[in-house]
Amino acid sequence: MFDPRVEEHAKIVVNHSCKIKKDDFVVIMGCPEARDLTIQIVKELGRVGADYVVLDNESAVFRAFLLASNDDAIKLSKQVLNLFKDSDVLINLSQATTSNSHELSDVPPHKLQLWRTAMNPISEVIMTKRWNITLQPTSALAQDANMSFEAYSDFVYSAVIRDWQKMESEMKVLSEKMQTADQVRILGKETDISMSVKGRKPIIDSGEKNLPGGEVFTSPIDASVNGRVYFDLPIIFMGYEVSGCRLVFKDGVVVESSAEQGSEILKEMLAIDDGAKRVGELGIGMNRGIDRFTRNILFDEKMGDTIHMAVGLSFEEAGGTNKSAIHIDMLKSMKDGGAIYFDSERIYEHSRFAWER
């Protein structure tokens, strides 16, 4: 049954997120599960006068290819790369929309790695274009979120169909305050951690590259991180799950770590390289349409009343300098007595930002 909210979603993707105009050439990375959203996006492209091609990037298809291929056949064709180079806008529906989030679980890891490496030039090309990642609700995604399909669809559209102008202006207030701040301090359950963001650039995610958007994030000065933090929400990384993670930082480096579940995996993650023990990102979730954890980072990291820190790779565009092969987001709910200070200003407390009091 067609959900009429798909049409609203598509208009946001085309007009707000990607700002598509007449004669733009749009590559849509689609899959059968994203069919309704694809149709509505293409309809909107027709209205705008843009041209398009839809690629079918379903994971079951490239799983079949990877399983059957010799390693040396796993390469990027120049034809596909050229298609991306010659485009103006990329809309990626297939990465986040899935009929089975474990569809690639029986592909040998080295083949997946070869494939990811081979596709790198496409990612680099996409970064130079207008692009957006979003999803159409599926039963598989609802299942990962422990939700019914109907409830999950309501959840997705309450996160996606928002007044993005209004959200952007709120996020601007926060980012301007962060821009002029030196010390950020986060207080909460078993948490008291400080870091400097002096000279770093706060970035607003207002539903352009990610839909839903709704976070302000930066890469703090990693050597300045001191204190302890309790991440009460599960950490999902490469199919692994770590929950109840506690970290203690001294001068930017993790000196103590524990987890209620998956502590061995946590230790392995932190030991991958030097940068994996340092902070690459501090983000503040601001999308109150996202009111629960759904095991999907596209949504989780924008959840209202949460902060997240990532260990590993920092963002160059934010001025970050930490290098690592990994970037693992770790989320903390702030509902349970959490507070955020920018220098001496209490920017967030009791589930309200300063301008909401």
Place this chain on the structure above:
Amino acid sequence: MFDPRVEEHAKIVVNHSCKIKKDDFVVIMGCPEARDLTIQIVKELGRVGADYVVLDNESAVFRAFLLASNDDAIKLSKQVLNLFKDSDVLINLSQATTSNSHELSDVPPHKLQLWRTAMNPISEVIMTKRWNITLQPTSALAQDANMSFEAYSDFVYSAVIRDWQKMESEMKVLSEKMQTADQVRILGKETDISMSVKGRKPIIDSGEKNLPGGEVFTSPIDASVNGRVYFDLPIIFMGYEVSGCRLVFKDGVVVESSAEQGSEILKEMLAIDDGAKRVGELGIGMNRGIDRFTRNILFDEKMGDTIHMAVGLSFEEAGGTNKSAIHIDMLKSMKDGGAIYFDSERIYEHSRFAWER
């Protein structure tokens, strides 16, 4: 439920029809309904070491685009044309595989015409490559054939999964006999028609460009056609259906026409232009896996124990010279006392070819 015959079908497409080899770049024109076949084709491409991209050409998607677009936005993008130009092989699953054969019925005809005209350069490029059209069974196709999905699937695979080498050698016998013949005479119920094929080239369809294949066809010398013919199988053209069509030819031109149903439409067809009243093709169906009419020309024209003639455009590669904006295939069952003569040789009678007796 996955049908294991899909894997055999895919191997025939990749290895027999398209002769795909290592490092070929293959464009698959797919759609959600052809998902199983797409996956198996891509698996076989992996084995062979070819590279690929899957386009989603579902008719519901471009219906949405056509309905929303201004006429001047209905154009071919150079990016898509380049993708086809830079390919080695095209596999078209979306043209014949459908979830609804009337999906485009509410698109204004002039928009469909603009779209077809805009896509012409792609068709021209494809003609210079290795290419194949085939389909995955769907409930919609079964419905058009008045069949259950299970029975229709059995029908499709009995037509597609054949010993194509053996069929090719049989078709070669027929085509060699046709090559040296002057007069072809077809006898049957209310039928006695003759035409010259002298100097024209018989073409064998052995499952390469079309799968199923299974016909030998040519373009006769159109001015030489004389006699009367009764096409007892329905004629399907642009969504119209004409049944029980009777034509009388004199020196190549239709001089009398009638139909049991749709006689007005038949008259309109024949009046489209001068070439529409002349014969563009004579074909002899030789695929005995196709034992019934299913309202799908990809199958119908190869049906065993049938012949077909088309009025309108002839085939240049067969030496044909008749020009027309149309090419309408008309089928006749030969089971009911039909016979074919090449000059004085009785090439077919009592449902058997000469070499089968």
